[in-house]
Amino acid sequence: MSTATVTPTHPALTVLRRTAWGTTALFWSAFAILEAINHGWLAGTLALTFFVLPDLTFLVALDDAPRMAKGQLPPRAVPYYNALHRPLVPFALIALYTAAAPMTWAPVFAALCGWAAHISYDRAFGYGLRTKEGFQRG
Numbered sequence: 001m002s003t004a005t006v007t008p009t010h011p012a013l014t015v016l017r018r019t020a021w022g023t024t025a026l027f028w029s030a031f032a033i034l035e036a037i038n039h040g041w042l043a044g045t046l047a048l049t050f051f052v053l054p055d056l057t058f059l060v061a062l063d064d065a066p067r068m069a070k071g072q073l074p075p076r077a078v079p080y081y082n083a084l085h086r087p088l089v090p091f092a093l094i095a096l097y098t099a100a101a102p103m104t105w106a107p108v109f110a111a112l113c114g115w116a117a118h119i120s121y122d123r124a125f126g127y128g129l130r131t132k133e134g135f136q137r138g
Contacts, residue, residue, distance in 0.1 A: 018124050025120035028113045035110035043107040047114035054084035054118050073134035082129045085122060090115040 032051070036044030058065075058081070061074030068074055073081055083089075094112045122128070129137050 018126065021120050022124035025117050025124050028117035028120055032110055032113035032117055035106055035113060039106035039110065043110035046107045046111035049114070050111040051114035051118045054081070054115065054122075057081040057084055068134065071135065073130050075132060075134050078130045078132055078134050084115075085119055085129055087116070087119045087123070090119065 032047035033044075036047055057077055058073065059077075060080050061076040064074035064076060090112050094109070094116065097109055097112065127136065131137055
């Protein structure tokens, strides 16, 4: 039986990774704002809604929150939180929307930009997916 060792990430790599996520966050924010300006209030509303939506998963287990340790998400909310904080999902949907989808309704694209911006900001500030117990990974 082998045991895996966790190697700590070099601080310079962490700074580089967070800077890249921060740049990505600014890009998607600017794109969402541009879509809202060009396509009206519905695009702006959906961009803002999808920007906030991933953190509303905390409400799933709000009644458990007082019993949790500091920084711990109630385990009941973790699957929802992790599902809405995986960057591959909105990025894949954006790629599908722009390349293969016959649909060209701008508010959908604005919503995906808002979602991608949210995840990017989280990663830039050091927040990632949660363990099944509700703590930050890594």
